Amino acid sequence: MSEKHLYSYDEFKITAEKFKNVEFEEALEHTGFGKYNLALILICGLTLYGVNSEAYAVGYVLPSAECDLELDTYMKGILTSTNFIGITGTCCIWGYLSDTKGRKSVLTISLILAFVCSVAAAFVPSFWGFAILRFCNGIFIAGPSAIVYAYFGEFQNRIYRSTAMAWMSLFIALALITLPGLGWSLLPQHLHLSIFGLTLNSWRLFMLLISIPNLLAAIAFIKLPESPKFLYHNGQLEEAIQVLRQIYTINTGKPGDTFPVESLDDKVLLQVDPNKNKNILMDFWGQIAPLFVPPHLKYSLASGVMQGGVFAVSSGVLLWYPDIINQLSHSANSNVSVTVCQALSSVEESAEEAIRCVEDNINDQVFIQNIIIGVAYLVFYVVWGFVVNFLGNRNFFGLCMIVSAVSLVLLNFLTHKVLIDVLFVVLLTLPGICVAVINLLMVDIIPTHLCGMAVCLVMTAGRIGSIVSSSVVGVMLQWNCTVTFNLYAVNLIVCLLLIFVFPKHST
Structure with missing residues (x-):
């Protein structure tokens, strides 16, 4: 009688036997929960931190930028809405791209482009240039702000998915705390740094600093694999298994060849459309x-x-x-x-008084x-x-x-x-x-x-x-x-x- 070797692991007991034609969710459970999942919480959380900081940043800089960009009430309204309009109007396009081209590539490219737009906006001297770049920034943060939930969730097994999502969402709260904290410490300061012939004052430095998390997240996504669930549902079964082995190895410290799943259920191959991506409009619909x-x-x-x-x-x-x-x-x-x-x-309307433009008011x-x-x-x-x-x-x-x-x-x-x-x-x-x-x-x-x-x-x-x-x-x-x-x-x-x-x- 052959003896089966048992490995004690979390709530599971995994035998040395290899399982074939395993459902994806069951295979994902065998990877457990550990260092890999914690790293994803940090990276995907950093993404939420960055995009939420970008979305709410303009509200803090308007009083400081009023003199620099010669803003009136109408212009302030435009700046407040441009980023939001960019986010709202293009999110579905990013959703289509993530479902057809992959989560990782969309997250990486959009975060880099958002960073570039934010840096350029920090240096542009004119109102309309700033408004256009903030609109473009909104377009590019629209994708990560939604797709990161899908990417992150597809790495988490059913047992820990809700809890892990809650920990990742903590970074939204951190953004809402640190953004006004940074503004409170930086915006009232009268800084004037000369870079490339342009005076970099407090509000421009503030815009530069809040763009950094998006760049860091993009660099991290370059190192991360594609979502294994996306690979699986696109018929790339061997690639999906490789990602699951990587998660298993980092979480358990065991060699990849001890991962108990040898192959995934191949019924998904029947659902893969060979004509996908040939007609963009039809594919989008x-x-x-x-x-x-x-x-x-x-x-x-x-x-x-x-x-x-x-x-x-x-x-x-x-x-x-x-x-x-x-x-x-x-x-x-x-x-x-x-x-x-x-x-x-009880508040009665009063006539508006002309107020002299005061920086950092x-x-x-x-x-x-x-x-x-x-x-x-x-x-x-x-x-x-x-x-x-x-x-x-x-x-x-x-x-x-x-x-x-x-x-x-x-x-x-x-x-x-x-x-x-x-x-x-x-x-x-x-x-x-x-x-x-x-x-x-x-x-x-x-x-x-x-x-x-x-x-x-x-x-x-x-x-x-x-x-x-x-x-x-x-x-x-x-x-x-x-x-x-x-x-x-x-x-x-x-x-x-x-x-x-x-x-x-x-x-």
């Missing part, structure tokens, strides 16, 4: 159309509405948060206890408030990472929606400023956390050859929700503040109901 017919239709529509709903609160309302807090501060200074809506309605409260929001994101991402395995993504999402909706309703009644601040932090961060939860649900349920496009479409829907929300929330608060908060609460309840479209045990 072929990536989108399956997402809007059964069985994927309900998931695409539900996730799009949900992402639009959570973005409307987490990003749309966030843009007005400093202004709301400033108006509440005026009420606090007058020692009168009022609700948020009473404070907003920035209120410290802008930085402090955004740092608090970033810390809250960090805390809630950690909570998600610890509770998701026993609570589940669907239940976690539902809990976040309920707490946020209740917070919005309570804003109509509370008068204590500290409690109001806490409620704002909760209702702005919990929906923001759920952006990653929705992306994870899509990565888990949509087939690999459509996953990149699916995540990009969902993120596009979210950004449209943010644009619409930020455009109307100011007018709505002036029209009827109470109704506005209640409508946002109803919006989150709708998102709560739509989560039941997804299977109970997703990931």
Whole structure:
């Protein structure tokens, strides 16, 4: 009788026998969770850190760049929207490219181009040059901001996928903390460095520094392999096995030839389209159309509405948060206890006064408030990472929606400023956390050859929700503040109901 040698490894017992025709997810489980996965968390997290820093950077430099670029209110509006328009308008193209050309190449190229545009924008002396380059930067960070979720998720086995996604998303919180921190320490300084005949002042140096993470992430992706799941679903079975062996070796410290999977299930070869990439327009439509017919239709529509709903609160309302807090501060200074809506309605419009352009005229409260929001994101991402395995993504999402909706309703009644601040932090961060939860649900349920496009479409829907929300929330608060908060609460309840479209045990 032959003896089987058993190797103790995590929760699995792997025999020396080689398994053939193994399903991909089962083979991925044999790689375990270790150093390789932690390295991916750092690299993909750095990508999220870089693209989120780029997306929010302009808001911090506008006061400092006002004199340098001779900005008026109209020009500031253009600069605020150009990066966002670039992101929203091109995300689906990047999704198509990632599903047809590969995740790694799209991530690497787009991050390098985003870095180049950001560096060029830091040196360009004119308003329109700066605006065009920020628009181009938005185009190039659109891809990594969505595709990195698909790439990262396809390396994680089912046991650890949700937890790993939560740890990676921590870098979004770090960006929201360090970006205002860097701005607070650098932008008020009167720096004037001469480089290539151009004066590099504080805000230009700030733009240069925030571009560095994208370059570092791009260099790291050059060293990383293509997603093994992408290779598998494109019929490259041997290449996929090689990547899985590499993950196994780094995670366990054992030689690659001890990896217990000899071959992957080759039924996937029957699904590979030999005519793929021959007609770009038809191929592009072929990536989108399956997402809007059964069985994927309900998931695409539900996730799009949900992402639009959570973005409307987490990003749309966030843009007005400093202004709301400033108006509440005026009420606090007058020692009168009022609700948020009473404070907003008591502010009378005054004639604009001509203000002399002063460089670096920035209120410290802008930085402090955004740092608090970033810390809250960090805390809630950690909570998600610890509770998701026993609570589940669907239940976690539902809990976040309920707490946020209740917070919005309570804003109509509370008068204590500290409690109001806490409620704002909760209702702005919990929906923001759920952006990653929705992306994870899509990565888990949509087939690999459509996953990149699916995540990009969902993120596009979210950004449209943010644009619409930020455009109307100011007018709505002036029209009827109470109704506005209640409508946002109803919006989150709708998102709560739509989560039941997804299977109970997703990931």
